[in-house]
Amino acid sequence: MSDNNSKSVILKDFFKRNVLISEIEDILRFKPDTLIGVDKVSSEQLVANGIKSVADLASLSVANLPEIRDILPSMLQKWVKIAQVIQKNVKEHLKRHKKILLTGLDNGGKTSILAVLQEKYSIIKSLLPTRGVKREKLDFFGFPIISWDLGGQVQYREKLYFNRPELFFTEADIILYVVDSQDPDRFPEAANFFREVLKILVELKENPSILVVLSKSDEDIRKTLQWQQNVTTIKNKFISIAEKFEQFGLDFCDTTVFVRETIMQMFSVALKKVSDTSEIIENILEDFSHQVEGKAASLVSMDGLIFGSYTNTDTDEMLVNNTALLLQTLSNFYNSIGLIRENSISIELPLNGFTIRGEKLFEYSDLHIPVYLWGLVENPKKLEGKLDYFKEQLLPLINLFL
Ligand SMILES: Nc1nc2c(ncn2[C@@H]2O[C@H](COP(=O)(O)OP(=O)(O)OP(=O)(O)O)[C@@H](O)[C@H]2O)c(=O)[nH]1
Numbered sequence: 001m002s003d004n005n006s007k008s009v010i011l012k013d014f015f016k017r018n019v020l021i022s023e024i025e026d027i028l029r030f031k032p033d034t035l036i037g038v039d040k041v042s043s044e045q046l047v048a049n050g051i052k053s054v055a056d057l058a059s060l061s062v063a064n065l066p067e068i069r070d071i072l073p074s075m076l077q078k079w080v081k082i083a084q085v086i087q088k089n090v091k092e093h094l095k096r097h098k099k100i101l102l103t104g105l106d107n108g109g110k111t112s113i114l115a116v117l118q119e120k121y122s123i124i125k126s127l128l129p130t131r132g133v134k135r136e137k138l139d140f141f142g143f144p145i146i147s148w149d150l151g152g153q154v155q156y157r158e159k160l161y162f163n164r165p166e167l168f169f170t171e172a173d174i175i176l177y178v179v180d181s182q183d184p185d186r187f188p189e190a191a192n193f194f195r196e197v198l199k200i201l202v203e204l205k206e207n208p209s210i211l212v213v214l215s216k217s218d219e220d221i222r223k224t225l226q227w228q229q230n231v232t233t234i235k236n237k238f239i240s241i242a243e244k245f246e247q248f249g250l251d252f253c254d255t256t257v258f259v260r261e262t263i264m265q266m267f268s269v270a271l272k273k274v275s276d277t278s279e280i281i282e283n284i285l286e287d288f289s290h291q292v293e294g295k296a297a298s299l300v301s302m303d304g305l306i307f308g309s310y311t312n313t314d315t316d317e318m319l320v321n322n323t324a325l326l327l328q329t330l331s332n333f334y335n336s337i338g339l340i341r342e343n344s345i346s347i348e349l350p351l352n353g354f355t356i357r358g359e360k361l362f363e364y365s366d367l368h369i370p371v372y373l374w375g376l377v378e379n380p381k382k383l384e385g386k387l388d389y390f391k392e393q394l395l396p397l398i399n400l401f402l
């Protein structure tokens with residue numbers, strides 16, 4: 001199947017079943033009611049207001065939506081965002097690889113993070129410092145990605161990257177800046193190099209998302225006061241540097257190679273930062289939580305990518321995501337010894353008055369990775385009959401996640 005065809009197959013999921021797509025370009029001229037979730041009456045209202053096609057919908061600004069009779073603003077907003085995603089993908093036509101750049105000082109743990117991600121644990125103990133740049137085409141969670149692992153030894157930092165910065169720092173979708181959280185003596189050096197990287201990006205007029213990764217946050221070390229102070233120091237230093245450049249918003253994640261989930265969560269945050277559809281996914285999860293009277297919901301692939309989550313509190317988010325990742329690890333283990341994978345997984349906590357339930361919605365990518373919708377609910381019966389509706393809405397979005 002050519003890329004063009006596969007793209008039209010993916011985009012097709014946004015449209016009602018009876019809609020035929022022969023040329024991708026045609027999609028933008030379709031009437032609003034060809035889209036799943038847009039009923040005839042709403043579509044007629046849209047048309048009466050001059051919004052006659054998917055392209056017209058996409059041209060509206062989410063920040064400044066018109067008021068249209070019989071259409072809830074939140075609904076219109078969702079349709080506009082979906083139309084914009086469709087338009088962007090039609091225009092791009094071909095999905096190019098996302099470029100993820102890992103940089104930071106030597107010995108920070110960059111190559112180890114990539115090793116854990118690919119489940120190549122055994123190489124970690126014998127890793128040598130990366131010489132120059134290591135580029136790899138990877139199938140991260142079924143998405144095509146190129147990782148650029150920039151060796152952090154001083155000779156590369158001073159000579160290689162800054163002599164020809166355009167060779168390394170252009171067209172990155174996201175930069176993971178890795179800092180060894182156990183090495184406070186080198187924080188000033190790490191911060192200085194970070195400043196240099198930002199300067200280069202400004203000079204090159206590049207504006208990738210940046211995630212600061214606090215590596216080596218091992219379980220036992222995290223409990224120490226020293227580590228907690230280290231984290232505060234790093235955050236303060238890095239935030240104050242980024243503020244001087246204004247255009248860069250920072251996020252922080254801590255990881256340890258000893259707990260793969262920490263690395264999965266970090267990558268989920270990174271990929272969400274570059275995804276066009278993650279915000280829509282989160283809106284849909286919010287809607288789902290309200291409808292099932294749940295406290296939290298999360299969409300997670302069996303290999304640990306969190307596409308999006310919705311909660312009111314950080315604790316609930318931690319609860320639902322960590323439970324999902326751990327139960328999925330268990331499910332993968334069962335699967336590896338020949339048991340059939342359950343479509344519905346749940347853990348009941350009666351003393352706490354809630355259940356965490358995962359429902360397999362579909363499989364995505366050529367790798368057929370199962371994706372589960374997880375909910376933290378007081379009454380699991382409320383889920384009944386609700387899943388198909390959300391399945392239909394979420395499928396096209398995860399297929400276009402990157
Ligand atoms: N305790 C602990 N050690 C780690 C962790 N991650 C990496 N290390 C160790 O840190 C050392 C450096 O790791 P690398 O991944 O080679 O570091 P790097 O950032 O790629 O270094 P350069 O290639 O020189 O830039 C290795 O000895 C790893 O075993 C971690 O999460 N915890």
Ligand SMILES: [Mg+2]
Pocket residue numbers: 110111112128129130149151152
């Ligand atoms: Mg390395």
